Structures are given as structure tokens and as C-alpha cells.
Amino acid sequence: MLQAVNEPRVGAAEVVRESHLAAFRFMLRARLLDDKFAALYRTGKIHGGVFLGRGQEALSAALGVSLKKTDVFAPLIRDAAGRLAFGEPILDAVRNYLGSALGPMRGRDGNVHRGRPRDGYLPMISHLGAMISVVNGVLFARRFKNISGMVGAACLGDGATSTGAFHEALNQAAVEKLPLVVVVADNQYAYSTPTDRQFACESLADKGVGYGVASHTVDATDLTACLKIVGGAVAQARAGNGPQLVVAKLLRLCGHGEHDDANYIIPELKNSALGRDCLKVAEEFLLRNKFTDAAQLAVWRSETIREIEEAVAQVQREPAPDPYAENWSAISSEHLNETHLENGH
Amino acid sequence: MATEITYIDAIREAQAHALRDDPRVFIYGQDVAAFGGAFKATKNLAKEFPGRVFDSPISEDAMVGFAVGAAIEGLRPIIEMQFADFSTVGFNQIVNQAATLFWRTGVPCPITVRLPFGGTSGGGPFHSQSLETIYAHYPGLIVLTPATVEDAYSMLLEAVAIDDPVIFCEHKFLYRHLKAEKLPTEALPVGKARIARVGRDLTIVAYSAMVQDALEAANELLTEGWEVEVVDLRSVKPLDTDTVMASVARTGKLLCVGESWPWGGVTAEVIARVASEGYGLLDAPPQRLNAKDTPVPYHPNLWAAHRPTVRAVAAAARKILRS
Missing domain, CATH: 3.40.50.920 (Rossmann fold)
Structure with a gap:
């Protein structure tokens, strides 16, 4: 169990400790899982790209632990931590990256494009900002069905705030007063484009103000701040106070994908406070405050590595999708399929 | 005594029928609620079906994304694009979100996107387009083009019942040009010429x-x-x-x-x-x-x-x- 349960009347200090430890363990699991995907990529075991969340784990985990299983979550490419915290099994992630026929997308889509829509876990399309209005629609539908108390979260990067989809959807959520939380990881680069070529406002949080959306900013290298600000925004949305925008500052500690050496990231940023590794910062915080000790950290690390290795070993023995057994139909209404599109094969 | 029913009446009646029969159906689009739609295809529906017909902001992308989310949650949204021409603003959500959802995830996407389309005199370059070809090109979409009052009615009803995204192309010239004596009680199924x-x-x-x-x-x-x-x-x-x-x-x-x-x-x-x-x-x-x-x-x-x-x-x- 990652969260303290059944403990009578835990004090405030204990709650803080438990929430940090829970989030930290998801951060660690995500980092180790990402490291494994990077290694598999380097050895040619993964088709297509690999996209890591290195440097974004505190933000992503803080969001994930703030959500309930009955909430709605549309993560983006650097949210391995949030996905795990929302309940995604490591096996789903591994299956999707290795293209297993048993994975959530059955080899039809890969890597970060995974989810289970019926569980409120939405699989991203590549078009940035496009998932926000889908979250809006799920939230609207639940309200339509008289289900209350839920929250929907959508994750973006700084680049996605330049899309029309972002603006349309944020405004739509405000008009409908939906319990939406949009989390923007302002990680200084959209692929290679620096923020001064992406936007000209002082803070991306200003964009929320224009739509009547409550805006928050947070230092995403600091887990404590992330838990407070992201958790607070989720609580505000849940309490019925309308959509919330969280803009988190950090530096991407990797390339856009593993194909990208990110030589464009300037040293000044790497050496700044933004360039701190949130995982190291959190680890030091936990040790300094005696929330845990080095021996326990080592156990978590080795346990997680074993779990990941076992998942990879299992998935590598699983069947790949079979093009001859594939149902080449893009619609669910089988009777409406075209019958004259065979193109000779 | 037979009353005259136009093509647009048929579209309105089909939506009323769908709202009456299926509590999962709702209508979302620009000016569709109290105003009844730019062409009056949703006239009085907001009054007859309170809490089922909603005005949207002028945000075609977000309108379609919203419909996809609602469909994932089990509802059956009908989206009215004010003119087919404007659906290009929502094109990404239609062809990349709605049309791929079932194939990627196994979760069907039962949305109906109504496109008032085609030329009318004086419409000009941005209120006259016919986009059936472009949508038909994408896998995952059903594209319907009714030519009669009867088909406008029966095919729209069927569109709402279909478990996949339907692009419903209703011709603006036919709206008030075609008339029938009564609505059909039976029809050819979608997919039959x-x-x-x-x-x-x-x-x-x-x-x-x-x-x-x-x-x-x-x-x-x-x-x-x-x-x-x-x-x-x-x-x-x-x-x-x-x-x-x-x-x-x-x-x-x-x-x-x-x-x-x-x-x-x-x-x-x-x-x-x-x-x-x-x-x-x-x-x-x-x-x-x-x-x-x-x-x-x-x-x-x-x-x-x-x-x-x-x-x-x-x-x-x-x-x-x-x-």
C-alpha cells in the first residue's frame, strides 16, 4: 500500500509525510520506468519514439495523487508519474511501448498514446490541446447524468498553450463552469522552440485570467509546492469553483524524445534553479525531514526495478499483433463497412 | 388532412423524436437553444426538451471534442455546425479524435455532426461548401447525404442510433425546397442506395x-x-x-x-x-x-x-x- 490507511487520527505532520512519500514513490517508479524505455530504445527494441518525463515527475505525480480513480485524466507525453498514480499498471505502459497485442491499444497505437477511456483515462492524440475539450465533454456528460464531485485534469506543455484548441476548450470549460484542471508544464522548450518564440505574455497563467479561469503558478522542481498548488487547484475544482489553470515552471531534463540530444538547451538554464532534478530535490527533502531513510529508498528502487524487469520479460514473450488476424475496420458498426475497398490485397 | 412537411421540418422532427426516445441524446451548437438554430432546425426544441439543447461558444474544435467526451461517457450528442464550411475549424477533432477513437481503443464514438451544406444563391465562398468527399476520405466516419424529406428524417434518426461518428450532410437548398405529405414510418437502411x-x-x-x-x-x-x-x-x-x-x-x-x-x-x-x-x-x-x-x-x-x-x-x- 502506498498510502497510510486504517491509522487512527493521523496528525497533520503524518498526512504531509504520507502524501510526500506516496507522490515520491510514483516519481521514482516513473523515472525508473522511463530509464528502462530509454534503454530499450537504444537497443532498438522499441518501434517509433520514446518520450520521457525526466524533470516533470514532481508535477505529474502531484496531479496523479490528487485525483481519485473516479476522476478523468488526460495526460500528455511526460506524465508517466501521473499515469501510475492514477492507477495505470506498469504492464500497460510496457505493453504499449513494445506494441503487445495484449496492450491497451493492441499495437494500433503506441508509446504515450494509451489510455482506457471507459475508466476516465483518456488516450492522447498528437494534436496538442485537443484533449481538453474531450475532458470537458466527459465532465459535462457526468453532470448531465447527475454525477457530482468529480474532477477532470488535462496536461499540456508550454507549446500547447499556443494552439486554438487550448483557447477554445479553456473558454468552453469556463462557460460551462466545469470542474476542469489544466496543468501546463512550462518546461522552457516546445521540442526545440524556446519560450520567447512561443508566447509574449509575462506568465502563461495570464492566459487563464482572460477566460475567467483561476490561475496558479508553481515551481515544479519542488514536490512540496506541487502537492500544495496542484492539490489545491484540484480541490478548488472539486468544490465547484470552476476550471483551474496551473502553470508549472521547470526545465525538461531530456530531449523532446530519445532521438533528440537537446543540444539547444542553454547551459544557463541547466545551471539555474529551474534545472534542478525534482527527483533529487524530493529525495533530499525526504531524508532531511526523516520522512524515510536511505535504506528504504534503496529497497523501493530495487523492488521497482525488479517489477519493471519482470513486466518487460513478460511482454517480450507476448504475441505481437498479427496483420492477417487483424480486423481492418475503423468502425464499430460492422454492417456499415465498405466492401469494395480491397485495393487488391 | 395532410400538412406539408419540408426537408428542414423533417430534420427538426427527427431530432425531436431522438430526444423523446433516447435520454442519452442532447444537442450542442451555435444558436441552437432559444434561438432555434440559424436555419431553425432546432426550433422550440430547447423549450420542449429542457436541459437537452445547449448553445455553444463559436468554437468548432471544442464543440466536437466535447461531443467525443460525452460519447465516451455514453451519451449521444448531436452537434450542429452552423454551416458545413465552419466544420473545417473542428476538422481535427472530427478526423483525428472522433474517427480514430473506436479503432484505437475499442470504445465506440456515437456522435452525429450535422452539416448544413451545399450552395444557395448568394452564399458565397464560405457558406456554400460541399465537404462530403473530404470526410468520406477518412476511415472511421459514416457520411450521409439525404436527397429527400423522407430520408432527411429517417437517416437522421438512424444516424443518432449508429455507434460511430456520422457526418450528416443536409443540403441547405433542399431545406425549404422539398416537401412531403407525411413523415415515413419505414425506410431503407443506411448503406443502401x-x-x-x-x-x-x-x-x-x-x-x-x-x-x-x-x-x-x-x-x-x-x-x-x-x-x-x-x-x-x-x-x-x-x-x-x-x-x-x-x-x-x-x-x-x-x-x-x-x-x-x-x-x-x-x-x-x-x-x-x-x-x-x-x-x-x-x-x-x-x-x-x-x-x-x-x-x-x-x-x-x-x-x-x-x-x-x-x-x-x-x-x-x-x-x-x-x-
Whole structure:
């Protein structure tokens, strides 16, 4: 169990400790899982790209632990931590990256494009900002069905705030007063484009103000701040106070994908406070405050590595999708399929 | 006593029927609630079905994304695009989100996107477009093009019941031009074309408003002694190739007419299928007739010459018949 349960009347200090430890363990699991995907990529075991969340784990985990299983979550490419915290099994992630026929997308889509829509876990399309209005629609539908108390979260990067989809959807959520939380990881680069070529406002949080959306900013290298600000925004949305925008500052500690050496990231940023590794910062915080000790950290690390290795070993023995057994139909209404599109094969 | 029902009445009645029968149905679009829609296709529905008809901001992308989310949650949204032309702003959500959802995840996406489309005099380049071709090109979408009052009603009802995203192309010219005495109680299913007129000399394949032009052209040609068969595709995706092929087998000649632009498209698709699968049935090279390859013009003189007219259809038919 990652969260303290059944403990009578835990004090405030204990709650803080438990929430940090829970989030930290998801951060660690995500980092180790990402490291494994990077290694598999380097050895040619993964088709297509690999996209890591290195440097974004505190933000992503803080969001994930703030959500309930009955909430709605549309993560983006650097949210391995949030996905795990929302309940995604490591096996789903591994299956999707290795293209297993048993994975959530059955080899039809890969890597970060995974989810289970019926569980409120939405699989991203590549078009940035496009998932926000889908979250809006799920939230609207639940309200339509008289289900209350839920929250929907959508994750973006700084680049996605330049899309029309972002603006349309944020405004739509405000008009409908939906319990939406949009989390923007302002990680200084959209692929290679620096923020001064992406936007000209002082803070991306200003964009929320224009739509009547409550805006928050947070230092995403600091887990404590992330838990407070992201958790607070989720609580505000849940309490019925309308959509919330969280803009988190950090530096991407990797390339856009593993194909990208990110030589464009300037040293000044790497050496700044933004360039701190949130995982190291959190680890030091936990040790300094005696929330845990080095021996326990080592156990978590080795346990997680074993779990990941076992998942990879299992998935590598699983069947790949079979093009001859594939149902080449893009619609669910089988009777409406075209019958004259065979193109000779 | 029979009252007159127009094509747009039929669309309104189908939506009322769907709202009445299925609590999962709701309508979302610009000006659709109290105002009743730019063309009055949702007139009084907000009053008759409180909490079921919602005005949206002018955000076509977010409108479609919203519908997809609601569909994931088990609802059956009907989205009204004020004009088909504006659906291009929501294009990404239609073709990349809605159309891929089932294939990627196994979760169906039952949304209906209503597109008031096609030319009317004075509409101009941005209120006249025919986009059925572009949507039919994408896997994962059903594209319907009703040509009659009866089909406008029954096919919209069926569209809402279909578990996949449906692009419902309703022709603005037909809205108040076509009338029927009553709404149908039974109909051909989606995916079946209809023989709108029987003839032995030439098959004209058409859909939506062009069916009416084809029928008028057939009347004109009858006075010259030609018996022309008119096939109304009804749905362009799926495309009922079997009915087309059977007609061509009877007539040996094919003209395909569409209001959309000439490069590629539904007419080209029909001809490609007939040429590859029914080459031996043809007595003459199959022909097609489309709009001109320019944006749709504003002035009536230009507009009337831009799209295929009854005269142009009849002339194209004569050319094949005399070959």
C-alpha cells in the first residue's frame, strides 16, 4: 500500500509525510520506468519514439495523487508519474511501448498514446490541446447524468498553450463552469522552440485570467509546492469553483524524445534553479525531514526495478499483433463497412 | 388532412423524436437553444426538451471534442455546425479524435455532426461548401447525404442510433425546397442506395440535391426519347457499389454527378469502382460532372454556372447517350 490507511487520527505532520512519500514513490517508479524505455530504445527494441518525463515527475505525480480513480485524466507525453498514480499498471505502459497485442491499444497505437477511456483515462492524440475539450465533454456528460464531485485534469506543455484548441476548450470549460484542471508544464522548450518564440505574455497563467479561469503558478522542481498548488487547484475544482489553470515552471531534463540530444538547451538554464532534478530535490527533502531513510529508498528502487524487469520479460514473450488476424475496420458498426475497398490485397 | 412537411421540418422532427426516445441524446451548437438554430432546425426544441439543447461558444474544435467526451461517457450528442464550411475549424477533432477513437481503443464514438451544406444563391465562398468527399476520405466516419424529406428524417434518426461518428450532410437548398405529405414510418437502411427513377438507357448516379437535378434532367431527356435511370446514393460512405453496378449492368452507361469540387471525390470513387469491377458492363466511357475547380462564387450568375445544373446534367447525359 502506498498510502497510510486504517491509522487512527493521523496528525497533520503524518498526512504531509504520507502524501510526500506516496507522490515520491510514483516519481521514482516513473523515472525508473522511463530509464528502462530509454534503454530499450537504444537497443532498438522499441518501434517509433520514446518520450520521457525526466524533470516533470514532481508535477505529474502531484496531479496523479490528487485525483481519485473516479476522476478523468488526460495526460500528455511526460506524465508517466501521473499515469501510475492514477492507477495505470506498469504492464500497460510496457505493453504499449513494445506494441503487445495484449496492450491497451493492441499495437494500433503506441508509446504515450494509451489510455482506457471507459475508466476516465483518456488516450492522447498528437494534436496538442485537443484533449481538453474531450475532458470537458466527459465532465459535462457526468453532470448531465447527475454525477457530482468529480474532477477532470488535462496536461499540456508550454507549446500547447499556443494552439486554438487550448483557447477554445479553456473558454468552453469556463462557460460551462466545469470542474476542469489544466496543468501546463512550462518546461522552457516546445521540442526545440524556446519560450520567447512561443508566447509574449509575462506568465502563461495570464492566459487563464482572460477566460475567467483561476490561475496558479508553481515551481515544479519542488514536490512540496506541487502537492500544495496542484492539490489545491484540484480541490478548488472539486468544490465547484470552476476550471483551474496551473502553470508549472521547470526545465525538461531530456530531449523532446530519445532521438533528440537537446543540444539547444542553454547551459544557463541547466545551471539555474529551474534545472534542478525534482527527483533529487524530493529525495533530499525526504531524508532531511526523516520522512524515510536511505535504506528504504534503496529497497523501493530495487523492488521497482525488479517489477519493471519482470513486466518487460513478460511482454517480450507476448504475441505481437498479427496483420492477417487483424480486423481492418475503423468502425464499430460492422454492417456499415465498405466492401469494395480491397485495393487488391 | 395532410400538412406539408419540408426537408428542414423533417430534420427538426427527427431530432425531436431522438430526444423523446433516447435520454442519452442532447444537442450542442451555435444558436441552437432559444434561438432555434440559424436555419431553425432546432426550433422550440430547447423549450420542449429542457436541459437537452445547449448553445455553444463559436468554437468548432471544442464543440466536437466535447461531443467525443460525452460519447465516451455514453451519451449521444448531436452537434450542429452552423454551416458545413465552419466544420473545417473542428476538422481535427472530427478526423483525428472522433474517427480514430473506436479503432484505437475499442470504445465506440456515437456522435452525429450535422452539416448544413451545399450552395444557395448568394452564399458565397464560405457558406456554400460541399465537404462530403473530404470526410468520406477518412476511415472511421459514416457520411450521409439525404436527397429527400423522407430520408432527411429517417437517416437522421438512424444516424443518432449508429455507434460511430456520422457526418450528416443536409443540403441547405433542399431545406425549404422539398416537401412531403407525411413523415415515413419505414425506410431503407443506411448503406443502401435507392433507384430514384427507373430507366434503361443511362445510369445517373447522384446524391443530395443533385438527385433532384438529375431527376429533372431525366424528365427533359424523356421528351427526346431517352429513358434514364437515377440512382440516389443516400450515403456516400458506405457507398452502395452493388446497387450502382446492378444499374450499370442494365444500362451500360454511367454519368456520376456531384456538387463538390472535381478533384477526386465521390464521383471519381464511383467511376473508379465501376471501371475496375464492372468494365465489361460499360458500352461507353463513364463520365462525371462536378462543380468548377474554384471557390463557390457569390453572384447568382456565377453561382448557377459553378455547380452542375439541370441543363449541364442533361447535356452531359446526351453526350454519353449519343456516343
